[in-house]
Amino acid sequence: MEQHINIKLTQTVLSLEACSAFVSADNVGGIVNFVGTVRNQTKGKKVLKLDFEAYEPMAVSEMAKIAQQAIEKYEVHKMAIHHRIGMLEVGEIPVIIAASSAHRKAAFEACQYAIDTLKETVPIWKREVFEDGEVWVSATP
Numbered sequence: 001m002e003q004h005i006n007i008k009l010t011q012t013v014l015s016l017e018a019c020s021a022f023v024s025a026d027n028v029g030g031i032v033n034f035v036g037t038v039r040n041q042t043k044g045k046k047v048l049k050l051d052f053e054a055y056e057p058m059a060v061s062e063m064a065k066i067a068q069q070a071i072e073k074y075e076v077h078k079m080a081i082h083h084r085i086g087m088l089e090v091g092e093i094p095v096i097i098a099a100s101s102a103h104r105k106a107a108f109e110a111c112q113y114a115i116d117t118l119k120e121t122v123p124i125w126k127r128e129v130f131e132d133g134e135v136w137v138s139a140t141p
Contacts, residue, residue: 005067006080009060014093019080023100028077030104034111036095038088042128051127052085052094059083062122066114074110076101081114083124094126 006022008014016033023031038050067079080098088094095118099110118124127136 004071004078005064006078006082007060007063007067008080008082009054009056009063010082010084011086012084014082014084014096016093016096016098019082019096019098022080023078023098025077025100027102028100028107029102030107031098031100032104032107032111034095034097034115035093036115038090038092038094040090045130045132047090048129048131049087049089050094051087051129052083053125053127054083054085055123056085059122059124063118066117066121069117070099070110070114073113074099074101074106076106076110079110079114081118083118083122085124 016035020031020033040047063081063083067081070076070079077100082096084094097111097114099107101107125136127134
């Protein structure tokens with residue numbers, strides 16, 4: 001049976017190519033990738049790095065649930081959700097979501113749904129490290 005979701009929670013560098021390759025198929029007309037990056041500021045404060053932690057078993061389970069819901073809700077062919085944990089520098093990638101569908105609109109909507117839901121429900125936290133201190137926050141904005 002063909003696998004339609006690919007979930008990864010890892011300390012290693014994420015691969016956009018691997019996510020795109022997973023969702024690619026001859027019967028899809030659109031592939032959409034969302035790539036989240038570590039930016040250099042938050043609320044006007046200079047960010048030096050971010051540290052991501054997760055309750056791993058539950059995070060993986062929730063990410064799989066989100067992907068399955070997106071497939072069913074938006075008629076997506078395949079979806080990959082990869083999230084990195086550990087210390088990341090400015091410019092590095094903490095999250096990649098890839099979706100494929102027969103038509104582009106479904107893939108766009110599925111990616112939007114997945115990142116919004118991930119930030120609301122997946123137990124991943126980040127520590128923002130600034131020049132003058134640090135703060136733990138949820139991944140939810």
